[in-house]
Structure formats: structure tokens, C-alpha cells
Amino acid sequence: MEEALAEAEQERPDIAEEGGGKAVASMPRPVWSGSLSLGLVNIPVKAVPLFREGRISFRMIHRKCNTPISFRRFCQEGEEVQKDEIVMGYPLQKGRYLVLERSEVDAVRPESSHVIELDRFVSFFEVDPHLFDKTYLMIPDRSEKAYSLLRLTMEKTGRAAVGRMTVSSRERIVLVHYYRDAVVATTLRYPEELLDPSPFPDLEGLPQPSSRELELALEIVDRLTGELDLHRYRDGYRERLEALVRSRMGGPVVEAAKKPRRQAHDLMDALRRTAQGLEDEKAR
Structure with missing residues (x-):
């Protein structure tokens, strides 16, 4: 392509x-x-x-004149840089680069293909x-x-x-x-x-769950297992943003949705509560 x-x-x-x-x-x-x-x-x-x-x-625009914002290139010395003054830098170490001309990089690019x-x-x-x-x-x-x-x-x-x-x-x-x-x-x-997770130290030496914790976790998974229906999940932010745009076109003002902060619970207590909630829901 x-x-x-x-x-x-x-x-x-x-x-x-x-x-x-x-x-x-x-x-x-x-x-x-x-x-x-x-x-x-x-x-x-x-x-x-x-x-x-x-x-x-969205486009960033100037509040004063409602025109789009454009950007210019500056080096770290504060000088504006033109496009023909830019070369390619391959980082070697902090503050040091191997400099390549754009033509050198372009020479090894594969040609575009229609097949x-x-x-x-x-x-x-x-x-x-x-x-x-x-x-x-x-x-x-x-x-x-x-x-x-x-x-x-x-x-x-x-x-x-x-x-x-x-x-x-x-x-x-x-x-x-x-x-x-x-x-x-x-x-x-x-x-x-593809990243290999194994080198991450935070994944080493994780505590072993107790047999009861694992039993409750498996029970929760079993109760929540069902057919996949991704239509149940909505992009709430996008919907509110679209509604906001529509309201500015001539409609009601949309209030931002506030989500209560969930309190942290002990793992075992949270497992018990979840399993009990699913059991109560099943009994209804």
C-alpha cells in the first residue's frame, strides 16, 4: 500500500x-x-x-480570532528550523546521535507496492x-x-x-x-x-493464593461465564462528547457524569461479597 x-x-x-x-x-x-x-x-x-x-x-484554534493553530519547528537552542535543515539522528547515548541524511534513509526504504x-x-x-x-x-x-x-x-x-x-x-x-x-x-x-513479560521483576515472587480464595474466584468466574455480547459495553465518554457537540448546535446542555469512587476491600472479603451477590441474584 x-x-x-x-x-x-x-x-x-x-x-x-x-x-x-x-x-x-x-x-x-x-x-x-x-x-x-x-x-x-x-x-x-x-x-x-x-x-x-x-x-x-478537534482542531486547536485561537480563542481570539477562531483560526487554527499552526506549529513551527525549533531546536533546543531556540532557533527556528526549516525543513531542509533537518537530518535524521539515531540515538547512541544521552546527547549523542549518529547523523544520517534523509536521502540515505530513503535509499533503503522498500518501494510502495500494489500487490x-x-x-x-x-x-x-x-x-x-x-x-x-x-x-x-x-x-x-x-x-x-x-x-x-x-x-x-x-x-x-x-x-x-x-x-x-x-x-x-x-x-x-x-x-x-x-x-x-x-x-x-x-x-x-x-x-x-511483541513484549516478553518474563523479565519484569514485579511479576516475580507473587504470593500464592489460598485454596479458599482460589475456590471463591473459580466460583465467581463460573457464575459470570456466559455468551460474549460486546454490545453491552458502551463508550460513555464518546457518547457524552457527541451529546455535548449536539447541544452546542442547539439543544440541552449536558451535565458531566460523576462516578462515585469505589472503596478498596480486603481480597477475601471482596471475593465473598461478589460470590454472595451472584448467589442472591441467582435466587431471585
């Missing part, structure tokens, strides 16, 4: 006002076009970010989800028949295709897989980028 993909990812869905003062978010648009390459088969596609960014974007090269199929559940980065919906681009075949094959087999692509001048691993009657592509982080 090209540099435009990285720029498009940074865009936030602005709240726009329709007739009647209703605020809506714009629909996502393709940020890349190319093809999925599987041997001699090429499937032209367009990529759309699978996620709508939940945040509301996602797929070379292996694996079970989707074989992939560590902690490596997942960003996911894009792949839309057929005058390739409906080949796209449909790939989609059905992935659905029937439960397999995902692993390949490579170039995003923002970075070579990335890509997992192309089936999702809700569509084909999507998820960029993966390299395994060496």
Missing part, C-alpha cells in the same frame, strides 16, 4: 450536521487499490479500514491475536468471480492466507482471511516486536 494509506488512517470521522441538526459520521472510503496475488491468480481489490475511529476530532503476495495458508486460530495490528475490508475491483471463489474457499476451510505487503515504506506481514461474508486483510506485527 502507498503512503496515502497511512495518511488516510489518521483521518477521524468529523461530526457533520444534516437536516434537523442530526450529527452523522461520514462513511469510510477506499484508501488503497491493488491486487491479491496467489500464484498466477491476481484478484484486484480496494481496501477500506474495517474500523471506524471512535474518537471525535499483496500470498504464499501460504494456515489455520486462522493458529495466529497469535496479540500480533494483530490493523484490519482492512477487501472489496472486489472488477474481480467479483475470483473474489467470490477466494471468499468461499476461506469460509469452507477455515484457512487464512499469509503474505507480504508494503505499508508506508514498511514491509509488513499480512493475514488475509474470511470475515462476515467478506475477505479482510489484517497486518501483523513481527514476533520480535
